[in-house]
Amino acid sequence: MTAPIIVWFRDDLRMADNPALRHAVDSGKPVLCLYVLDEDSDEVRALGGAAKWWLHGSLTALGADLTEAGASLQLRRGPAEDVVPAVVAETGADAVVWNRRYGAARDVDARLKTRLREEGLEVSSFDAALLVEPWTMQTGSGGPYAVFTPFWRSVQKRLQEDPPRHPLARPKTIDGFEGAGSGSGDALDDWGLLPKHPDWAGGLRENCVPGEKDAHDKLHAFLADDVVDYVDGRDRPGESVTSGLSPHLRWGEISPHQIWATANQARDRRNADAVGSFLREVGWREFTHHVLYHFPRLATDNWRAEFDAFPWPDLDESALQAWQQGRTGIPLVDAGMRELWHTGTMHNRVRMVTASFLIKNLLIDWRLGEQWFWDTLVDADPANNPFNWQWVAGSGADATPYFRVFNPELQAKKFDPHGDYIRRWVPEYGTDDYPEPLVDLASTRQAALAAYDVVKHARAEAQGD
Numbered sequence: 001m002t003a004p005i006i007v008w009f010r011d012d013l014r015m016a017d018n019p020a021l022r023h024a025v026d027s028g029k030p031v032l033c034l035y036v037l038d039e040d041s042d043e044v045r046a047l048g049g050a051a052k053w054w055l056h057g058s059l060t061a062l063g064a065d066l067t068e069a070g071a072s073l074q075l076r077r078g079p080a081e082d083v084v085p086a087v088v089a090e091t092g093a094d095a096v097v098w099n100r101r102y103g104a105a106r107d108v109d110a111r112l113k114t115r116l117r118e119e120g121l122e123v124s125s126f127d128a129a130l131l132v133e134p135w136t137m138q139t140g141s142g143g144p145y146a147v148f149t150p151f152w153r154s155v156q157k158r159l160q161e162d163p164p165r166h167p168l169a170r171p172k173t174i175d176g177f178e179g180a181g182s183g184s185g186d187a188l189d190d191w192g193l194l195p196k197h198p199d200w201a202g203g204l205r206e207n208c209v210p211g212e213k214d215a216h217d218k219l220h221a222f223l224a225d226d227v228v229d230y231v232d233g234r235d236r237p238g239e240s241v242t243s244g245l246s247p248h249l250r251w252g253e254i255s256p257h258q259i260w261a262t263a264n265q266a267r268d269r270r271n272a273d274a275v276g277s278f279l280r281e282v283g284w285r286e287f288t289h290h291v292l293y294h295f296p297r298l299a300t301d302n303w304r305a306e307f308d309a310f311p312w313p314d315l316d317e318s319a320l321q322a323w324q325q326g327r328t329g330i331p332l333v334d335a336g337m338r339e340l341w342h343t344g345t346m347h348n349r350v351r352m353v354t355a356s357f358l359i360k361n362l363l364i365d366w367r368l369g370e371q372w373f374w375d376t377l378v379d380a381d382p383a384n385n386p387f388n389w390q391w392v393a394g395s396g397a398d399a400t401p402y403f404r405v406f407n408p409e410l411q412a413k414k415f416d417p418h419g420d421y422i423r424r425w426v427p428e429y430g431t432d433d434y435p436e437p438l439v440d441l442a443s444t445r446q447a448a449l450a451a452y453d454v455v456k457h458a459r460a461e462a463q464g465d
């Protein structure tokens with residue numbers, strides 16, 4: 001019997017435009033598709049609750065698609081560095097392929113690659129999640145980019161000269177491996193990814209459909225209808241004119257190459273600016289991964305070291321809880337936090353406002369907010385989430401200056417002028433049932449700016465001023 005090739009799926013839960021799967025199918029060997037739930041490796045961040053819910057749906061969809069094509073998805077749990085070699089040994093595989101990831105988890109991949117190659121296996125990794133591999137983009141002086149605009153300019157130039165690959169076709173049939181070891185594996189339900197007692201996922205089920213099919217339906221619907229309103233509308237949380245693709249991108253159910261190709265095909269005179277603006281946001285995702293690649297400790301360490309001097313006061317647990325539960329008495333903040341809890345997502349404008357409120361009005365460390373989002377977002381992303389939290393905090397790459405404190409009341413007036421969004425999520429606003437503001441926005445802003453002075457002094461001292 002011909003030795004099989006293993007496709008190790010990770011953040012690429014799709015059939016189409018999947019270079020590792022394509023390589024395996026083209027190799028002519030029987031294909032064993034594998035997903036490993038790795039909650040043990042130090043370099044792999046443990047998934048939050050909403051992400052686990054999404055993963056369950058996404059693996060179900062991928063498993064069904066693979067079965068239809070003639071293969072099956074084998075599920076294993078444990079440290080990838082033990083599990084992948086164990087599956088190799090059980091099945092007699094002589095090749096393992098995967099699509100790359102860009103955070104600290106790539107150390108796991110590098111060690112595995114070395115070990116399996118030493119054992120004589122063919123091991124190949126592919127670019128599937130980004131339009132440009134992070135190490136191929138360098139500033140004029142040879143380092144990583146720290147500012148988005150020149151990064152995106154260079155990426156666009158690169159893509160003009162060397163366009164992204166045409167998305168790879170979905171394999172119609174796969175010669176699935178059926179030899180020894182192919183039937184062993186876990187049942188998805190036994191992984192307990194879905195919440196049971198209590199089942200808090202009702203709102204997620206109403207709002208999200210994981211899987212490759214929904215990703216493409218969303219992209220097509222967005223390009224057909226909403227994109228023309230994107231430039232102005234994308235900042236208004238009461239209107240849903242953004243693509244809603246972030247969880248699909250996070251789990252790799254759709255690739256940026258597919259988005260790039262489809263959006264450019266849909267570009268016409270009427271929507272050219274809007275399509276450009278949408279692709280620029282996809283460009284921000286490229287940038288966050290570029291930053292993560294060069295700074296893998298993005299979720300734990302300040303990208304700007306001078307922020308280590310920030311004098312965070314002792315944690316006020318009750319203020320953190322009021323923020324998490326959407327009962328701060330600041331309507332836009334509460335609306336956002338309730339949307340997050342109910343749907344597993346939150347509008348981008350409101351993500352910025354809720355994050356700014358936590359950091360700059362409640363003076364709570366950005367890492368605690370980042371962790372809450374990580375636990376509750378279906379699109380919780382190892383690059384996008386910490387990058388954006390550090391962007392709001394002022395400690396990150398190309399960050400908003402710390403002294404820019406979003407005023408949630410002015411933001412609500414500007415971006416939710418008729419109060420549609422606030423009414424949807426905070427129906428009791430304006431009645432006696434709604435709490436008084438937890439803090440005074442003006443005086444807490446001043447306190448935040450005073451605390452920031454310590455960072456400025458730390459920076460001045462470090463620079464020898």
Ligand SMILES: Cc1cc2nc3c(=O)[nH]c(=O)nc-3n(C[C@H](O)[C@H](O)[C@H](O)COP(=O)(O)OP(=O)(O)OC[C@H]3O[C@@H](n4cnc5c(N)ncnc54)[C@H](O)[C@@H]3O)c2cc1C
Nearest residue numbers: 242243244245246281282285348351352380381384385388
């Ligand atoms: C504090 C904070 C935390 C965030 N955490 C996450 C997260 O965990 N996961 C996540 O995917 N996005 C995160 N974002 C970015 C952004 O809010 C979401 O990507 C966006 O709301 C998703 O909606 P959409 O798919 O309709 O976006 P669209 O406007 O349709 O944009 C298309 C795609 O571009 C990318 N994108 C858009 N905005 C950004 C951005 N600011 N940074 C990086 N990529 C972007 C996303 O992949 C998105 O799906 C965060 C933003 C903030 C301010």
